Amino acid sequence: ANEQQINFPIVYTNARAGTATLDLEKPGTDLIPLLDVVLETAPAPMHEPGHPLQVLITNLAANDFVGRIAVGRIRNGIVRKGAKITILREESAISGTVTSLTLPMGIERVEVAEAGPGEIVGIAGLADVEIGETITDPADPRPLERLHVDPPTLQMTFGVNTSPIGGKDGKFLTSRQLKARLEKEVLGNPAIEVSPTDTGEAFQVRGRGELQLAILVEQMRREGFELEVSRPEVLLHKGPNGIEEPFEQLTIDVPVDFVGVITGIMAERRARMENIQHGADGRARVDFLIPTRGLIGVRGRILTETRGTALIHQLSAxxxxxxxxIPHRTNGCLISDRTGVTTGYALYGIQERGELFVTEGEQTYEGQIIGESAKPGDMDVNAVREKKLTNMRTHSHDEAIRLTPPRRMALENALEFIGPDELIEVTPSALRLRKRLLNENDRRRDAGRRAEMREAN
Incomplete structure (x- = not known):
C-alpha cells in the first residue's frame, strides 16, 4: 500500500432512507451524490474503436425457454440480437445466432437489442458454450486468453428413493425427473458433471467439493425431490509416482486459544501445517495442505469446536x-430389523447399546440406521417392540421411561458419518440413514462375497 491509496472520496449514505451526502452537516435527499462520485472516479471501459466483437465468457446461467446463457463482459465491439457469432475454443470453433441478449437491471435481467464495450451481457443461442471461451465476430475472429475452470474432485451417487416408506413426502420421485433436474443444473453450473450409471435409476454427480454437492442436494430437497445419495468419493489420478489424489490449500483464522484444537483435527485428516501467523487482535491464521477427502464434514466440526469463531477458506492445490x-468411524451402526413405528419401551433398551438417531413415535423400516453402536460392528435391533400387557405390577417395571434426546445430523454431518455400504435418504421433511442392502441376509451374503474377493486378491 502507498499514500496515494488513502486519497479516495468519502460518501455518507443511509441505505434505509435512500440518501447520500458528501458533507455530514448537510443531510442528503437522494442518491445523486453517490452516483456522481462513481461517474467521476470510476474509469470508463477500455476498448479499441472499430475492433471486432470479443466477449470472454466468465459465467453460465440457464433458462427454461432459451436454454444455456453465456455471461461475460464485452471487451471490444458490439453484439446485436439476431446477429451471427462464433465461439472460439482451444482447437475448434462453432457458429450460432444470438437468440436472446440481456443486461442486468437491479436483480433482474432485461432484453435489449444491442450492447457495447463494458456491458455485462447474457447471450443465448449456443447450447455447448463453456466458461473461458471467446464469443467473436465470424468475419474476424480474435480469441482472448482462455480461463480454466478447476476440474471436479469428488463424486457422489444420486438415485431415486427406494426405501419402503418413500414416495409419501415429495413431489418429484422418478428417475426421469431426477435426470431432468440434474441436466438443468449442468446448464448453469459448469463445475458440475453428471453421468448415468449401469442401473439407469442413479447418476454419478461430480463437483468441486463436498460443500458444493451438499448445497445441490439441499436445493433439490427444498424443491420437493426425494432421493438417496452416497458418501462422497475422491477422483483419483494415475501419476508418474503412482496414485494421486486432489489436495486443498486450507486457511483457518481462529482465536489463539483454539489453535491446538484445530491442529488436532487437521492431524486426524492427514493435513500438514505449512504456516502460522499470530495477529495483534488475539487471532491466528493457520495454513494447511490437506487431502480433499479430509475436508468431508470438517467445516461443521471446526465451527463446533471453535464455538463459531473460525473463518475458513480453501483453494485447490x-x-x-x-x-x-484417513480413519473413518470405528463404531458400528444400530440397524432396525423391521418396519413400524418406534416405541419408547424398545428404544429404552436400545439406548444402552449406543447413541440413538430417532425418538419415540417415528416411522422406521428394515435396514434403516437408527443409531451409532458403542462397539465395532453393526447390530440389528427391534425398535418397534411394544410392552406386553399383563396383570403383573411392580415398582421397578412401572417406572417412567426416560429416553436420551436423539442425535440429529445435518446433511454435511451425515455425509461424513455414512460408510461405503450406506446411503442417505433425503426427503423434503427428513434425512434418514440406511444400508444399501436393507435385508440382513442380503448384507451377510454381500459381506461374504467381499471377503472372498479380498482373499483372492
Missing amino acids: GYKPWVGE
Whole structure:
C-alpha cells in the first residue's frame, strides 16, 4: 500500500432512507451524490474503436425457454440480437445466432437489442458454450486468453428413493425427473458433471467439493425431490509416482486459544501445517495442505469446536501423491430389523447399546440406521417392540421411561458419518440413514462375497 491509496472520496449514505451526502452537516435527499462520485472516479471501459466483437465468457446461467446463457463482459465491439457469432475454443470453433441478449437491471435481467464495450451481457443461442471461451465476430475472429475452470474432485451417487416408506413426502420421485433436474443444473453450473450409471435409476454427480454437492442436494430437497445419495468419493489420478489424489490449500483464522484444537483435527485428516501467523487482535491464521477427502464434514466440526469463531477458506492445490487412509468411524451402526413405528419401551433398551438417531413415535423400516453402536460392528435391533400387557405390577417395571434426546445430523454431518455400504435418504421433511442392502441376509451374503474377493486378491 502507498499514500496515494488513502486519497479516495468519502460518501455518507443511509441505505434505509435512500440518501447520500458528501458533507455530514448537510443531510442528503437522494442518491445523486453517490452516483456522481462513481461517474467521476470510476474509469470508463477500455476498448479499441472499430475492433471486432470479443466477449470472454466468465459465467453460465440457464433458462427454461432459451436454454444455456453465456455471461461475460464485452471487451471490444458490439453484439446485436439476431446477429451471427462464433465461439472460439482451444482447437475448434462453432457458429450460432444470438437468440436472446440481456443486461442486468437491479436483480433482474432485461432484453435489449444491442450492447457495447463494458456491458455485462447474457447471450443465448449456443447450447455447448463453456466458461473461458471467446464469443467473436465470424468475419474476424480474435480469441482472448482462455480461463480454466478447476476440474471436479469428488463424486457422489444420486438415485431415486427406494426405501419402503418413500414416495409419501415429495413431489418429484422418478428417475426421469431426477435426470431432468440434474441436466438443468449442468446448464448453469459448469463445475458440475453428471453421468448415468449401469442401473439407469442413479447418476454419478461430480463437483468441486463436498460443500458444493451438499448445497445441490439441499436445493433439490427444498424443491420437493426425494432421493438417496452416497458418501462422497475422491477422483483419483494415475501419476508418474503412482496414485494421486486432489489436495486443498486450507486457511483457518481462529482465536489463539483454539489453535491446538484445530491442529488436532487437521492431524486426524492427514493435513500438514505449512504456516502460522499470530495477529495483534488475539487471532491466528493457520495454513494447511490437506487431502480433499479430509475436508468431508470438517467445516461443521471446526465451527463446533471453535464455538463459531473460525473463518475458513480453501483453494485447490492440484493433485499430489496419495497419503494413505484417513480413519473413518470405528463404531458400528444400530440397524432396525423391521418396519413400524418406534416405541419408547424398545428404544429404552436400545439406548444402552449406543447413541440413538430417532425418538419415540417415528416411522422406521428394515435396514434403516437408527443409531451409532458403542462397539465395532453393526447390530440389528427391534425398535418397534411394544410392552406386553399383563396383570403383573411392580415398582421397578412401572417406572417412567426416560429416553436420551436423539442425535440429529445435518446433511454435511451425515455425509461424513455414512460408510461405503450406506446411503442417505433425503426427503423434503427428513434425512434418514440406511444400508444399501436393507435385508440382513442380503448384507451377510454381500459381506461374504467381499471377503472372498479380498482373499483372492
